Amino acid sequence: MDLSKGLLRYVAILLLFGSGVVVTLRVGAGLHSDQPVSEVSKAAAVLTASPEHTAKASSNIASALWTNLRHPVSLLLVQVIVILVVARVVGMFLRKAGQPVVVGEMIAGILLGPSFLGMLSPETMTFLFPPQSLGSLGLLSQIGIITFMFVVGMELNLEQIRRKAHAAVLVSHASIIVPFFFGTVFSLLIYRSFAPGNVNFTAFALFMSVAMSITAFPVLARILEDRGLTRTSLGSTAIACAAVDDVTAWCILAAVISIAKASGLSGVAVTILLTFLFIALMLFVLKPRIARLPAIADFERQTQRGGLVAMVLAFVLASALFTEIIGIHALFGAFLAGVVMPSDSGLRKFLAERLEVITSCFLLPLFFAFTGLRTQIGLLNDWSSWVLCAVVIAVAIAGKLGGSALAARWAGMSWSESLSLGVLMNTRGLVELIVLNIGYDLGILSPRLFSMMVIMAITTTFMTGPLLSLVEFWRRKQLEASVPSLSLAADQRITTEEEKKWKNCIRRKECAPDRSYQESVSEH
Numbered sequence: 001m002d003l004s005k006g007l008l009r010y011v012a013i014l015l016l017f018g019s020g021v022v023v024t025l026r027v028g029a030g031l032h033s034d035q036p037v038s039e040v041s042k043a044a045a046v047l048t049a050s051p052e053h054t055a056k057a058s059s060n061i062a063s064a065l066w067t068n069l070r071h072p073v074s075l076l077l078v079q080v081i082v083i084l085v086v087a088r089v090v091g092m093f094l095r096k097a098g099q100p101v102v103v104g105e106m107i108a109g110i111l112l113g114p115s116f117l118g119m120l121s122p123e124t125m126t127f128l129f130p131p132q133s134l135g136s137l138g139l140l141s142q143i144g145i146i147t148f149m150f151v152v153g154m155e156l157n158l159e160q161i162r163r164k165a166h167a168a169v170l171v172s173h174a175s176i177i178v179p180f181f182f183g184t185v186f187s188l189l190i191y192r193s194f195a196p197g198n199v200n201f202t203a204f205a206l207f208m209s210v211a212m213s214i215t216a217f218p219v220l221a222r223i224l225e226d227r228g229l230t231r232t233s234l235g236s237t238a239i240a241c242a243a244v245d246d247v248t249a250w251c252i253l254a255a256v257i258s259i260a261k262a263s264g265l266s267g268v269a270v271t272i273l274l275t276f277l278f279i280a281l282m283l284f285v286l287k288p289r290i291a292r293l294p295a296i297a298d299f300e301r302q303t304q305r306g307g308l309v310a311m312v313l314a315f316v317l318a319s320a321l322f323t324e325i326i327g328i329h330a331l332f333g334a335f336l337a338g339v340v341m342p343s344d345s346g347l348r349k350f351l352a353e354r355l356e357v358i359t360s361c362f363l364l365p366l367f368f369a370f371t372g373l374r375t376q377i378g379l380l381n382d383w384s385s386w387v388l389c390a391v392v393i394a395v396a397i398a399g400k401l402g403g404s405a406l407a408a409r410w411a412g413m414s415w416s417e418s419l420s421l422g423v424l425m426n427t428r429g430l431v432e433l434i435v436l437n438i439g440y441d442l443g444i445l446s447p448r449l450f451s452m453m454v455i456m457a458i459t460t461t462f463m464t465g466p467l468l469s470l471v472e473f474w475r476r477k478q479l480e481a482s483v484p485s486l487s488l489a490a491d492q493r494i495t496t497e498e499e500k501k502w503k504n505c506i507r508r509k510e511c512a513p514d515r516s517y518q519e520s521v522s523e524h
Helices: 002-028 039-048 061-069 072-096 101-111 122-128 131-155 158-163 165-194 201-213 217-226 233-261 265-291 306-325 330-339 346-374 383-410 415-425 429-441 447-462 464-482 496-508 515-522
Strands: none
Touching: 061 072, 072 101, 072 122, 072 131, 072 346, 101 346, 101 429, 101 447, 131 217, 131 306, 131 330, 131 346, 131 429, 165 201, 165 233, 165 383, 165 415, 165 447, 201 233, 201 383, 201 429, 217 233, 217 415, 217 429, 217 464, 233 265, 233 330, 233 415, 233 429, 265 306, 265 330, 306 330, 306 346, 346 429, 346 447, 383 415, 383 447, 415 464, 429 447, 447 464
């Protein structure tokens, strides 16, 4: 009986207020607004209407569905779906080929751009990525890059850098100054033909030099983890070198951006001064105090973590905003915000685990696609352009790989380990694409040169895995030649410590291949 009464009351309320709504709408149907048509409505009509369908009546269902599909939000959702699916498919394919997923995502971005889809089906590309929609995609990808740089900053292990300071500083700075020099000389040769007319030689040369000097710290760390080298001497040295390289390169890039954007020497001086003050404030004032905050020190005991996480994200965005305002890039502020997060707090691990998933799986593929939409390989339409592109790749490899390997050798590392370190430092990946997009946005890189540099970034990242395998094969053959009775399987890796220990034994003729050594080798 109670259920029946409740149902009757429910129906009565619906009928009463529903009838009221219908009557109100009929009364107001004849009213007309005295205000002019808003500019927002006009802009929305321009964005959502298609030239082929504006003449159709609004009552036409197909036309209404088409109009809804071309709405900016619908269009952005379609773009995100296509980008994520293509990036995941290409990434999985290259993953099976022994390449990092990020290489597949970089190539997926190229495939969706004018270099492939635009040539194969221009109508499809125009439908998916109309020029007026790229602003929203670009802004969303920038949020992803800001978040990514924050995670990179959090993963920077300052203790590890201190332990490996001697080799890390020597190798990383050599791996910057050598390609920096090569980039400067190379800029002198191509400035007249490739630099935009409003860009002076100093800004062009410095930016090209920085672009030649970049190492992709996150991609390098992922390659080491996939190959089981993270805990080896080579792995820890490579991570420390890449970390120092990253910090140094971003500082140089900040100075280059200030030079490119400033109107005179006074503007450059002010920007650099504000940058150093910001770095000092973050590292020497905020970093020690953040670690002592009760909410962060006892984070693992906190039950309500949402408020603290929101404040941290607001701090990241505020840091990014400040560095954007003073004339460098928002990414630099986000990176420093990650560096100052306390390393021994559960907050860092909590944030890294959650942000890394959403960033790497969702936001970064959007950035790769945005970069691919800017890359026009079709501009390299003659043999001279491709020859110059090959020269760009050769200069980048010679400066980065060669400089790193020689510096590592001078630091006392073996040739095989030095070459492996040089190959790892030659990995450019995502970080290089970030730098190139900054140069493109500043007007320093022309579309043609930008496309060449993107090809260089993909090539140097793609070659890392095969070159590491080649160096390891060479080292294995050297060991087998030294000890004929020692036979190693193709998938067995030898750490540098074991190699040195074994070679010392061989020289003294005090040991022979035994079961324990074989088992030790097989673990790697």
